[in-house]
Amino acid sequence: MAETTYAAAVAATLAAAMRADERVVVLGEDVALGGPYLTTKGLAEEFGTARVVNTPISEAAICGVAIGAAQSGLRPVVEVMFIDFIGLALDQLVNGAAKAHFMSGGQLCVPMVLRTQGGAGQRGAAQHSQSLESWLTHVPGLKVVVPASAREVAALLPSAIADPNPVVVVESKALYFRHETLPDEGVSPEPLGRARVLRQGDDVTIVATSKMVHEAIEAAARLSEDGVEAEVIDPRTLVPFDLPTVADSVRRTGRLVVAHEAVQHGGFGAEIAAEVQEACFYDLDAPIVRVGAPFTPVPLSPSLEDAYVPGAAEILDGVRRVLG
Amino acid sequence: MPGGAAADPGSQALDAGGAERLLATMWRIRAFEERLEPLKRSSMVHGLTHLSIGQEAVAAGVCTQLRDDEPVYSNHRANGHALAKGVDMGRLLAELMGRADGCCRGLGGSMHVVDVAHGFLGATGVVGGNLPFAVGSALASRLLGRERPAVVFFGDGAAQTGIFAETVNLASLWQVPVVFVCENNGFAEFTPRSAHTRVERVSDLAAPFRVAARTVDGNDVAEVHRVFADALTQARAGGGPFLLECLTHRLSGHYVGDPGGYRAAVEDEAWRARDPIGRLVRQADAAGWFDVERSRAAEEAARDEVEAAVAFALGSPFPDPGIPAELTYAR
Secondary structure, eight states, X not given: OEEEEHHHHHHHHHHHHHHHOTTEEEEXXXXXXXXXXXXXXXXXXXXXXXXXXXXXXXXXXXXXXXXHHHHTTOEEEEEESOGGGHHHHHHIIIIIITTHHHHTTTOOOOOOEEEEEEOOOSSOOTTSSOOOHXXXXXXXXOEEEOOOSHHHHHHHHHHHHHOSSOEEEEEEGGGTTOEEEEOTTOOOOOOTTXXXXXXXXXXXXXXXXXXXXXXXXXXXXXXXXXXXXXXXXXXXXXXXOOHHHHHHHHHHHOOEEEEEEEESTTSHHHHHHHHHHHHHGGGOSSOOEEEEEXXXXXXXXXXXXXXXXXXXXXXXXXXXXXXX | OOSOTTTSTTOOSOOHHHHHHHHHHHHHHHHHHHHHHHHHXXXXXXXXXXXXXXXXXXXXXXXXXXXXXXXXXXXXXXXXXXXXXXXXXXXXXXXXXXXXXXXTTTSSOGGGOOBGGGTEEEOOSSTTTTHHHHHHHHXXXXXXXXXXXXXXXXXXXXXXXXXXXXXXXXXXXXXXXXXXXXXEOSEETTEEGGGTXXXXXXXXXXXXXXXXXXXXXXXXXXXXHHHHHHHHHHHHTTXXXXXXXXXXXXXXXXXXXXXXXXXXXXOHHHXXXXXXXXXXXXXXXXXXXXXXXXXXXXXXXXXXXXXXXHHHHHTSOOOOTTHHHHHSSOO
């Protein structure tokens, strides 16, 4: 078994993609130096700075360059260092990348990946801690992937790079240095749009994303001690969203808790709750409960931030509410 | 120098054949857009319709020199660029009418025209939004080992966007062969340039980024053609970026039906005297290439082509209702 971390898995997966396909290039701030979280470590040394392109702090233009390059034959992987800066690139992503195939009547494709990372818990304060993935899920034409582990990075990042559409991969800074063991034979690429059932149970379904997947597993272990068996599902991609897997589970358990680190208000959990109640309203035994962050910016002070970020305790509380 | 612009890309001096091609191109754009206005007012053309009447010399002087595999990115005022780059007039008009035979199957319309086969990689409805695409395209060509230039049109209004500065900086840093063609018509939508910036010329913005630039009379198609030919020759040889600013004037509103109150200050009459078509005819006459009769013939041919395009577009059905869902994602 191979020891790795989430960040190392990103770098290793990018390297494998670049070895396999010379059209794959990496662009972003400090990427040739490995980046602040070492997610591009070693790439410039192996592939040179023509393919691992350090850029100025110009998120909009970098994203636009990737769009133009993707339309002209490359498969660019752009890094936006923090998702908090995505606003700077959003016009390019939303009006450029997402709509090019559609507006051109299918003539153009934009096979690019935008990698970024979000999440709180690192004392980064309000402009370096957000979880803004739901913004991106609202844009037809984009796909949104939220890997929760090194394994999911290895399974999904190659599929994102191979996809003919613009794909945003939102990584988790809190997970970057989490140790993980992957099988020696490696992890095969898996298609986007398939959820993964991480734990089976018949009493309640917990749908959790990114860092909250691990919190949900912890909560499920504690629930099991009390005789409550939770099914834990990681959708892995928000767009496309694997409703059938979630709905099948909810039809069996009759209860659903949705957990993400993003602000609960307007978060993707609201979309999941709406889709599930439309699909299986008469199978529900209790209102769907959402677990997310409060509707305030992320505070700096450790005591305040620790209270702000949802975790296993909040998921447990949510499960108790749906169990009534 | 033998041969015209299209037959011998990169030739620098205009000759009779080249001048006739430019004349024909400008007349095609003029006739097309003059016909668009009533089609728009009678709701047969849909969406914001930005005309470039009076600015045809820039599109003609630039696009007719490019090969199909040399991409052009355009802005919201794209009809002229598209026609000059080779987009079929009937399919262009069908697109503006939202018909199934439009070059984008009726999904994009006038601000999003794309025709990959002719290297017309797209108009944009977001001012300045396409600027970095040209840098990306040129970068891709370089990395794929088939270095070729890219051209992007933008207006003077786009020079005030942040992405303009970001993009010019990247083009300079990477020394990619992008020709930035600014159509400075003095107005950003309804507001004169002087109210938006104290920078007199868009080309002034190139120097701090160490990008070569020229400002030309954008209503003199021969001058646009000559200066762009030089820029293109350098770009094809792998030179770095170049900014070509063309001073011009749109003789119509920002879009068909705009309030137009601001136009009292625009001095249309003075600019009409500098109409690029008339000027080319006078130059051709002086050079002994052709006279006004040749221009009338070119106009007539253009108007015939427009009527054929109208018939083609009106004969095309509206798109299948399943098309939007089918084309939201590439498969």
